[in-house]
Amino acid sequence: MKPNDVDVNYNDNLLDHIQANLDRFEWRTHEKKGLTGAAVAVTIVAAQGVSDVEGLSAEASRAGDAAMILTRRSSRLRKHAGQWALPGGQMEAGESPEDTVLRELAEEVGLALDADRIIGRLDDYNTRSGFSIKPVVVWGGADVSLTANPDEVASIHLIPLAEFMRADAPILQSIPESEKQVLMMPVGSTCIAAPTAAIIYQFREVAMLGNEKRVAHYEQPTFAWR
Numbered sequence: 001m002k003p004n005d006v007d008v009n010y011n012d013n014l015l016d017h018i019q020a021n022l023d024r025f026e027w028r029t030h031e032k033k034g035l036t037g038a039a040v041a042v043t044i045v046a047a048q049g050v051s052d053v054e055g056l057s058a059e060a061s062r063a064g065d066a067a068m069i070l071t072r073r074s075s076r077l078r079k080h081a082g083q084w085a086l087p088g089g090q091m092e093a094g095e096s097p098e099d100t101v102l103r104e105l106a107e108e109v110g111l112a113l114d115a116d117r118i119i120g121r122l123d124d125y126n127t128r129s130g131f132s133i134k135p136v137v138v139w140g141g142a143d144v145s146l147t148a149n150p151d152e153v154a155s156i157h158l159i160p161l162a163e164f165m166r167a168d169a170p171i172l173q174s175i176p177e178s179e180k181q182v183l184m185m186p187v188g189s190t191c192i193a194a195p196t197a198a199i200i201y202q203f204r205e206v207a208m209l210g211n212e213k214r215v216a217h218y219e220q221p222t223f224a225w226r
Contacts, residue, residue: 003165010046022120039097040088045140110147128225180219
């Protein structure tokens with residue numbers, strides 16, 4: 001399947017399409033001693049009109065199309081302040097990744113969902129900053145009301161799935177600090193970097209296009225190493 005072949009309208013057909021692809025996918029854990037467990041929510045909702053991301057056209061963000069919830073992290077945070085992120089955080093004692101993302105969605109963006117909205121998992125992604133991220137895919141809703149928690153989130157953005165299907169994605173860059181290539185996903189006239197970009201790219205390839213694509217080997221830019 002090619003990126004342009006996917007219908008990105010937010011409806012039951014898209015849910016069934018994503019669910020079937022995730023059900024076929026055998027996601028992998030990448031547990032590593034010394035890393036802290038974390039989970040993030042790849043949450044699909046209906047777009048609500050023109051996005052406020054620079055360079056993102058009105059055509060790319062039509063109301064009713066499917067979109068993904070992303071945030072800009074608060075400048076108050078000790079780690080990764082100001083960076084693009086998926087809602088999520090460190091797993092608390094006794095929590096599953098699914099428990100964590102439901103709690104973090106409510107805490108960070110005010111979206112309270114039941115466990116039946118969870119539709120699958122993607123591969124773990126280990127970060128240079130010491131976390132083992134476990135992505136959980138969530139079907140968020142057609143008419144959501146989101147409120148940013150100012151202690152954690154500077155802004156909330158609904159990025160149309162169509163934007164992640166662009167022909168120029170992903171962008172791979174070589175850096176002198178690593179033998180691995182850094183993965184970036186273009187959005188509007190800016191870019192999202194791994195680890196968030198790697199998770200988005202795997203969602204695109206696995207959930208949207210039905211490909212068995214692995215991303216754990218992609219590098220992060222040096223600003224994300226700390």
